């Protein structure tokens with residue numbers, strides 16, 4: 001699988017594993033752990049989670065999945081904006097670490113812009129970094145102007161901006177992705193399958209047929225066609241995990257990409273940041 005590099009030099013696989021909605025139903029716990037383990041075994045060694053998901057339940061699923069195999073993994077979690085004062089960020093991280101059963105988080109993100117001053121959140125991140133509790137920090141759901149605010153607030157070591165990105169949600173190509181590229185900052189593309197909404201799309205399905213595959217795999221191959229995108233599909237189903245891993249082998253042709261541009265035109269002007 002191809003790698004994507006963060007500004008500080010860490011390389012991660014272009015396809016990782018999402019966890020939103022995991023940890024909600026105890027009867028699904030073992031299957032969710034198995035899905036994450038299967039993904040890791042197939043090389044999807046980046047796992048994205050957040051304190052928000054199932055009120056910490058998703059982090060507990062991740063904790064069970066990574067138990068005894070922490071080395072070589074890249075764990076991403078997120079602090080809720082209303083926790084993101086300097087002290088609150090540290091306290092939230094401690095709780096995430098306990099649920100994850102890990103001494104450190106590789107990349108800790110501010111989940112979306114909130115009421116606390118960015119300087120405060122960054123101070124919390126830097127304190128956690130100095131203590132070895134997080135290796136890097138970043139942001140999520142920040143538009144181009146917000147990204148500038150983060151840099152101006154002293155966040156020059158920000159490693160990524162995690163944003164909604166898939167063929168049907170490509171407004172960020174106009175400005176935010178351009179700004180991020182100028183900072184050598186890769187995108188973490190969330191909801192790359194539009195939460196299942198792209199499954200069965202006729203144009204993607206037709207392209208998938210040319211590659212002995214399907215619409216979901218084409219959507220993922222499309223997201224990671226760029227060298228600066230990590231896509232983090234969530235799959236609780238083992239077959240879906242395998243299909244998503246296989247998407248990394250699909251190379252879309254110029255004709256495939258043109259057909260996707262026809263069905264999902266790229267932005268021609270600035271758009272409000274879309275979030276889920």
Ligand SMILES: NC(=O)c1ccc[n+]([C@@H]2O[C@H](COP(=O)([O-])OP(=O)(O)OC[C@H]3O[C@@H](n4cnc5c(N)ncnc54)[C@H](OP(=O)(O)O)[C@@H]3O)[C@@H](O)[C@H]2O)c1
Nearest residue numbers: 018019020190191192193194195196233234235236237240
């Ligand atoms: N930073 C943020 O604000 C933010 C917001 C949203 C999401 N995220 C992150 O991004 C991750 C991914 O986004 P998401 O969970 O919203 O949606 P998604 O990954 O676009 O879609 C997940 C859905 O697609 C299904 N699926 C997965 N692979 C499939 C395949 N090969 N064929 C058919 N269906 C498939 C899954 O079903 P099964 O589970 O049954 O396999 C699930 O219902 C999240 O889990 C989370 O980690 C971050």
